[in-house]
Amino acid sequence: MASKIVVFAEVRDGRFKKAALECLSEARKLKGELGGGDVTAVVVGGAQVSSLAPSLGAYGADRVLVASADWLERYDGEAYSKLVVAAVSAEKPDVVLIAASLDGKDLAPRVAALLGAGLAADVTAAKVEGGKLQITRPVYAGKAYATLEVKTTPQVISVRPNAFPAEQKTGTAQVSPLAISFKPEDLPSKVLEVKAAKTGKADLTEAERIVSGGRGLKGPENFKIIEELAEEIGATVGASRAVVDSGWRPHSDQVGQTGKTVSPNLYVAVGVSGAIQHLAGMSTSKCIVAINKDKDAPIFKVADYGIVGDLFEVVPRMTAEVRKLKGK
Amino acid sequence: MQIIVCVKAVPDTATRIKIASNGQKIDQEGVKYALGPYDARACAKAIELRDAIKGDSKVIAIASGFSDGERDAKKRLKDVLALGADKGVFIADPDPEHRDPLSVAQALAAAIKAQGKWDLVLFGRQAVDDQNLAVGPMTAALLGVACVTDAVALEVTGDKAVVTRAAESRTETIEVKLPACVTAQRDLAEEKYPKLKDILGAGKKPIETFAFAWPAPAWEVKKLSAPPPRQAGKIVGEGPDAVPKLLELLQSEAKALTF
Structure with missing residues (x-):
């Protein structure tokens, strides 16, 4: 059974997101397992995205449809969903893949509902069995996993960042x-103002490395040592619920069942005891390091490596040692 | 102004989840249910908006879910009525654990349409059990209205709302025509706690039943399983002197750091 797969390839700061390339590589793999077919990437963005598009061939796209206009530079759920739906209606794929970034989590359900399609969100594994796609996704924020089959055609799947490899091969x-059949003034919503919060750093949802701080830091001012370590190892700063509830860090930094679910390659938990709802949100991290003065803290039960000690001594030492390794 | 808020009964986040022996459902033994934490913020905002608007404004809370025991979604509607909502609408779902988000959105859209006039529908950004983050935007798409997700501020003026959205690495101020759907981030409103007299008074407020003929789900759940166990790790050492060893292991063994 040949298959057609459409992948939404998300752009940020003039580049394709790594999560988008992961989706494309997974699409190429699934295409193979489904007996061949066609992978079409859909790219939406400002004027510069046309020049980026051919590079997607190396990651698995056979074809790329590009909708570019200055007013599409920034993500807009109403506009982007219309364009992805237009591409899907023209291509009639079996599967639509969208990276489950923050914007992707806004986009995928809109696209699915407009198509009348089933959605499997934040998927961490996919395989073909008996010609059918079998999906695994965490539920209860990772306290359990559901294995399921979406029954509609097409089916929409949002793919958890860092759960699948991005593989660069050759290919053009x-x-x-992709025709844009509407104008911004036709949309029911209008962006009045945009304030950039932070630039450069990946959002927690997509971060490859995270340094998280908990109650053990004793106060918001002490997050400076977390930020310094994060800076040296190229990590995004996270926080436990206790810390966010105390107002030490913004809610956007919260990792856990009531915050963000993360899957980085490296998760460093500093002064985080490891409440069940926190563990649920980060236990799919590939490598977990715990630094805590309490040797019985639950976080050590899920950590690959632990240091028992005073974080105010251990973390600055770690930052200093990393600087040495980097030849600074 | 008629404001609708859609809520869900979810297992308390401190609950341990055990899979029942048939591998199909969670073991309900000892599971405590609560109003979804983001839904609670949506409710607080809906009530705040209603109270700020003069004239005949109402808040209607809608929930679909189980209709029995501790997990009964009607109990969560009572929570919302105690917080100040005017009416509850309950959609009985015989199998919410296996329900996909599109089906839920279809049920909610039908129940919302049955309310006649409505101006604004609020949701929590995510249910902390399914974590689909989908029902709000899906319901909006089915109703044919705009949706703003992850709202941290919301003001209504005339037939428009101005919503502040906490987007990825930016904050957007969005003007949206009503009717519209908005999903609540945590900071949309302060959490409210009902007074005892409001809890008692909630019993007198109406909860209507909306009958919905559930279609076959858009997915088939084959099984639920426990997360793959993590291998027991090692304590590298005590205090700052263990740091060089840790960094060596992260580079050579875990391959989680490169310089």
């Missing part, structure tokens, strides 16, 4: 334009 994609 044929690029063609």
